[in-house]
Amino acid sequence: MMREVAIIGVGMTKFGELWDLSFRQMIIEAGARALEDANIDGKQIDAMYVGNMSSGQFISQEHTASLIADHAGLVPIPSTRVEGACASGGLALRQAVIAVASGIHDFVVAAGIEKMTDVMSEQATGALATAADQEWEVYAGATFPGLYALMARRHMYEFGTTEEQMAMVAVKNHSNACMNPCAQYHMKITVENVLKSPPVVLPLKLLDCSPITDGAACVVVAPAEKARKMDRVPVLVAGTGQASDTISLHSRQSLTGLRATVEAARMAYKMAGVGPNDIDVAEVHDCFTIAEIMAIEDLGFCKKGEGGKLTEEGQTEIGGRIPVNTSGGLKGKGHPVGATGIAQVVEIVQQLRGEAGKRQVKGAEIGLTHNVGGTGGTAVVHIFKRGD
Amino acid sequence: MDVGIIGYGVYIPRYRIRVEEIAKVWGEDPSRIKQGLMIEEKSVPAPDEDTATIAVEAARNALKRAKIKPQDIGAIYVGSESHPYAVKPTATIVAEAIEATPNLTAADMEFACKAGTAGIQACAGLVEMGMIKYGISIGADTAQAAPGDPLEYTAAAGGGAIIVGKNNDEALAEIEGTYSYTTDTPDFWRREMRPYPKHGGRFTGKPAYFRHVLSAAHGILRQLKLTPQDFAHAVFHQPNGKFPCQVAEELGFSKSQIVCGLVVPKIGNTYSGSTMIGLAAVLDKAKPGERILVVSYGSGAGSDAFSIQVKEAIEAKRDSAPKVDDFFNNKIYIDYPTYIKYRGLLVR
Amino acid sequence: MAAPRFWREIPNRYNLIGTKCGNCNKVLFPPRYICPHCRRMGKLEPYKLSRRGKIVTxxxxxxxPEGFEDQVPxxxxxxxxxxxxxxxxxxxxxDPNEVKIxxxxxxxxxRIGSDNEDGVIYYGFKFRKV
Known part of the structure; x- marks a missing residue:
């Protein structure tokens, strides 16, 4: 990197069905919390990148970057919307990091937001499906759970992964969410609950799927040299990686992992000078339970095919070898698609600062976030280190 | 005539509903209906099937037997009373799906249940005059019947396709002659914008079906100087099992002459598909040299009669596509609620 | 949707017309407009695919989703x-229970779908077990 970059403040709304809050109220709330956490004034913000997947479909509003700058009282700073389906938040952070690293800007807000409950759930499902290939996947009757079910079935076939192992991902993430005040669900579930939940696209059942969620999250990105002079423990962005893959699943060689995750992780690990074994805590993209199993394999926490086993052994629980989704993940905390990538950073920053309360991973110094767009057409990985 | 059948193919949806299942809903005695109509079950289209998909599958099967280049097809006619569009041809969908576009003529036909055989005559005329090399006529329907109407027991889905060309070595059968009998007889109709047909009850019998089928049959026998004994097989339009048997008896055909082409007990009345599928069932089994009498019937009303003689080429072509028996045996039974859901009769 | 979006895909969806690259000989479906392997060196031509295959998953x-509700499961x-x-x-x-990889x-x-009750009907490929 041209210059070291740090996260100096984080903030998010509660995630859930926020019927009483509008899009603009949500982003203002998250932004104000991030600035308060960073202890800086709005006047100091130089630029903003907003991760937002589909405001056009969810609230019939495009041009949300301007809307947010306006309602945050931040005009005339440059404000840019970044879209990469469910990876929009992660991409917004990466743009903010690049902007600060380059020296063009000093204080940059990376925001993520999605208001999903202003449409009926069928419309929300349809909006999410626009992240898949409309001409050749959605056309054939595919939905997002459908496409992940195709990966799950193949993973089960090739590696013997079981529906119970997938269910254990949901059980763990719900358990973690119970310790996160911002999470959508504060409800423990059992493997049996998952297995007996209504079928969505088999082998995936309702409790294998992340919910429809409203939420916003913001982080403040700054040069590390300035961060070190501030009160808070600075959290350095040690590595950033992003990769693309075919938008449609059927065009890929492998259906049991995401090449974009592997490539983005390789890039981020190399930049940070660390490997999978160095990671103390990770927030991964568990839009479906199978997605977490594939992610922990693709990120190198275990060998390909052993993600189910690693989960079953409890190694991804808090206290395990590599705690994954301590926030509750997309499954337990909720998945406001554009906000997810930023909310993951909120969790890792809190963990590395030692501020994660009951879900704190003891002595966590290096953390990772992994955010996926679509079925893996986009993946973005960031690695963070305590900067003190 | 110097016209032959170059290929034939059928398609019948896989779903079936038994007479018992429908009778149960309306409190009727299934054994009386089965006996009265001589029908056991009928085919039901899947929710994603319609006349266009059935016509395409039948045409593709006919092409497998014909072994001709689709680009050599000069005319496509699709006869149906359940075209998916009121305006916009089914025939163009078929033309594109069998890669026959763009140098051909195409049109949809409607003459109740006989539009498919009307298409055969049109193709035969165009071939005879040298305007086209091959023509394909398809009769296909997803027949509508109002719930509770006696038609509900028989109104089925299926289609047959016949490829017509010169009567040369490629021809699996020769069309020796054709004769039609037509009058204005309103025995069965469906008005514009109405979902279900209406019918004249017993009026659909004597003055309608019987008068036209018998007249067309007598006409062609007279024209070609043939008698029922000259035919190995006869196929009559089959709105139910009883009518074709009665008409055969009246004409002097025996049971053994019509058994091969009597498909209605197993699949119901496929309307425009009915006579076409009956002919296909005979071609599936007939020997070279055997002669077949085919008489369609369309309400409104009219009948087209054909005398067809099977040729050597049948042996080489017959096994190239699924046979009517294959469709008979490949079935999934559904219950009445599933049936009305598949027919789109449940309003959400 | 306006009709052209579906109309232009008719050959591909009715008859599985994909593309083949004359440079690397790879067969591509859905059709592509530049070879992803050879890029500008590629020579893409229409290619009619076989109508048989195997279930991978x-x-x-x-x-x-909307329009497919009547077909579940x-x-x-x-x-x-x-x-x-x-x-x-x-x-x-x-029977979905009888399907295997x-x-x-x-x-x-x-029939794949349609634009409401009064719009264009879209046709295309599906598959059935042999």
Whole structure:
């Protein structure tokens, strides 16, 4: 990197069905919390990148970057919307990091937001499906759970992964969410609950799927040299990686992992000078339970095919070898698609600062976030280190 | 005539509903209906099937037997009373799906249940005059019947396709002659914008079906100087099992002459598909040299009669596509609620 | 949607017309407009694909998207065609419990969807077990 970059403040709304809050109220709330956490004034913000997947479909509003700058009282700073389906938040952070690293800007807000409950759930499902290939996947009757079910079935076939192992991902993430005040669900579930939940696209059942969620999250990105002079423990962005893959699943060689995750992780690990074994805590993209199993394999926490086993052994629980989704993940905390990538950073920053309360991973110094767009057409990985 | 059948193919949806299942809903005695109509079950289209998909599958099967280049097809006619569009041809969908576009003529036909055989005559005329090399006529329907109407027991889905060309070595059968009998007889109709047909009850019998089928049959026998004994097989339009048997008896055909082409007990009345599928069932089994009498019937009303003689080429072509028996045996039974859901009769 | 979006895909969806690169000989479906392997050196030409293939993976849809509600439960699958390319499709006319990875399937012509009650009807490929 041209210059070291740090996260100096984080903030998010509660995630859930926020019927009483509008899009603009949500982003203002998250932004104000991030600035308060960073202890800086709005006047100091130089630029903003907003991760937002589909405001056009969810609230019939495009041009949300301007809307947010306006309602945050931040005009005339440059404000840019970044879209990469469910990876929009992660991409917004990466743009903010690049902007600060380059020296063009000093204080940059990376925001993520999605208001999903202003449409009926069928419309929300349809909006999410626009992240898949409309001409050749959605056309054939595919939905997002459908496409992940195709990966799950193949993973089960090739590696013997079981529906119970997938269910254990949901059980763990719900358990973690119970310790996160911002999470959508504060409800423990059992493997049996998952297995007996209504079928969505088999082998995936309702409790294998992340919910429809409203939420916003913001982080403040700054040069590390300035961060070190501030009160808070600075959290350095040690590595950033992003990769693309075919938008449609059927065009890929492998259906049991995401090449974009592997490539983005390789890039981020190399930049940070660390490997999978160095990671103390990770927030991964568990839009479906199978997605977490594939992610922990693709990120190198275990060998390909052993993600189910690693989960079953409890190694991804808090206290395990590599705690994954301590926030509750997309499954337990909720998945406001554009906000997810930023909310993951909120969790890792809190963990590395030692501020994660009951879900704190003891002595966590290096953390990772992994955010996926679509079925893996986009993946973005960031690695963070305590900067003190 | 110097016209032959170059290929034939059928398609019948896989779903079936038994007479018992429908009778149960309306409190009727299934054994009386089965006996009265001589029908056991009928085919039901899947929710994603319609006349266009059935016509395409039948045409593709006919092409497998014909072994001709689709680009050599000069005319496509699709006869149906359940075209998916009121305006916009089914025939163009078929033309594109069998890669026959763009140098051909195409049109949809409607003459109740006989539009498919009307298409055969049109193709035969165009071939005879040298305007086209091959023509394909398809009769296909997803027949509508109002719930509770006696038609509900028989109104089925299926289609047959016949490829017509010169009567040369490629021809699996020769069309020796054709004769039609037509009058204005309103025995069965469906008005514009109405979902279900209406019918004249017993009026659909004597003055309608019987008068036209018998007249067309007598006409062609007279024209070609043939008698029922000259035919190995006869196929009559089959709105139910009883009518074709009665008409055969009246004409002097025996049971053994019509058994091969009597498909209605197993699949119901496929309307425009009915006579076409009956002919296909005979071609599936007939020997070279055997002669077949085919008489369609369309309400409104009219009948087209054909005398067809099977040729050597049948042996080489017959096994190239699924046979009517294959469709008979490949079935999934559904219950009445599933049936009305598949027919789109449940309003959400 | 306006009709052209579907109309222009008719050959591909009715008859599995994909593309083949004359440079690397790879067969591609859905059709592509530049070879992803050879890029500008590629020579793409229309290529008619085989209508048979095998199920690579599948799922059973119980919660369907708009327009597919009447068909649940239905089988959504990735099929690998004999020529190599894979596609996403429905496997129809079968009991979802009887579908397995590796099952042989063949193309059928079906109604895919339509623009409301009074709009254009879209047709295309689905598959059924052989």
């Amino acid at each position: 599948y799922g059973v849809v119980h919660v369907a 239905y089988v959504l699958a990735i099929v690998e065609l004999e020529d190599g390319p894979r596609l996403t499709t429905q496997v129809v006319d079968c 590796g099952d042989e399937v063949e193309l059928v012509f079906r």
